[in-house]
Amino acid sequence: MNNKLITGITPSKSLNWLYRKLDENPIYPPAVAEVDGEYFQLNSFDKYSNDYYLTQADTLADALNKSIDIFGASTLNTIELAHLTVICDKFNIDKRKIEAYEFHKIKGDKNFETLKSITQFCPDLQRYLSIKTIPLKTIAVFDKLETDFRRFVKNTVADKDISVQEFRKMVNLLFDMQATANPEDMGPDMMKKLAAKKDMTRISFMKQIQNLTQGLSVNAISDNNFETSELTFSFKASNIEEFSKKAENLKNDIEMIEKLYRFMNEQDIS
Known part of the structure; x- marks a missing residue:
């Protein structure tokens, strides 16, 4: 697929789903996709330019995926995922074809209705949801x-x-x-x-964590106060023999660690 620079067009449609601060002086011209004779701007949504990068897109879903690819699906916050839902409904785009939803494991009408409702939340709550997952x-x-x-x-x-x-x-x-x-x-x-x-x-939660980690041959620590299920497992060794022994003991800890992650999953920590 070849992209090319074009001049003298005015994008008629915007796929603006962003909710974040960006560089106010981008180096490159905005990108557009042409679908059924209309130009859809894919980034720098609040800016008009004399020049645009034209990229090929067969459908609106394809154009929206290309817009997301510019920033990376992994970077999307909850508010941006909500904005995507509104755009899909506005342009009758099949949400099953939007790669960001697949990446974030979002599917089902109830989840999409929840996302859509977020766009009506107050600014304070939207700001919070853009920071916390x-x-x-x-x-x-x-x-x-x-x-x-x-x-x-x-x-x-x-x-x-x-x-x-x-x-x-x-x-x-x-x-x-x-x-x-x-x-x-x-x-x-x-x-x-x-x-x-x-x-x-909180006391009950931490007591349960303590019970689940008691007897582990390694230390299990949450660096983010259990905001997510990511844990750091560590141990100290003064020589290679001690290291090998403790590393070998990890095999016996698998069942306990599985129970630990299962508990966090039950607490909606992921």
Whole structure:
């Protein structure tokens, strides 16, 4: 496939899905794809240029994939994935053909409806979701909260940068509590109740982690406070014989480590 530089066109359509800060002075002209006689701008969405790089695209899905490839599917945050959903609906693009969804393991109408609802969230919540990778099923639970409870969550993320696990626990607790709570309950006392439950939940979680790692021949550490399931396993050895022995003992730890990862998966830590 050959790209070429063209001049004197005005892209009629934009596939703007970005939610991030970019270099305000890009070195290269924007890219466009021609589909059915229309030019679709693929990057530098807020800029017009005298020159454009023209790339071939057979379909709108192909053009959208090329736009994503410019930045890399792995770099997309939740808000950008939500914007993609709106674009797909607007232009009747088959979401199954969008490689970013496959990369992020997103499929099913419920998940796409959840993504679409995110575009209506307040700016504070969108900013938070662009930084933290919250599971879609947790966001779906948030979407079921009543107005006062949603406002409570919004105010919480606006005031402090809470972890993924804290957000998930808060949303689940509010969902369980909203059946019996009244709007007037949404004050300092509610925060105290949530904080107390959160502390109890955290203590229970860490106790379970301690039980699962007890007896391992290596140290298992989360460098990000269990924001993700990534763990660092380490051990010390003063000579090659000690190293070989501890490395050999790792084989006996496989079952325990499998249980550890299974537990984190059950806690929606991935």
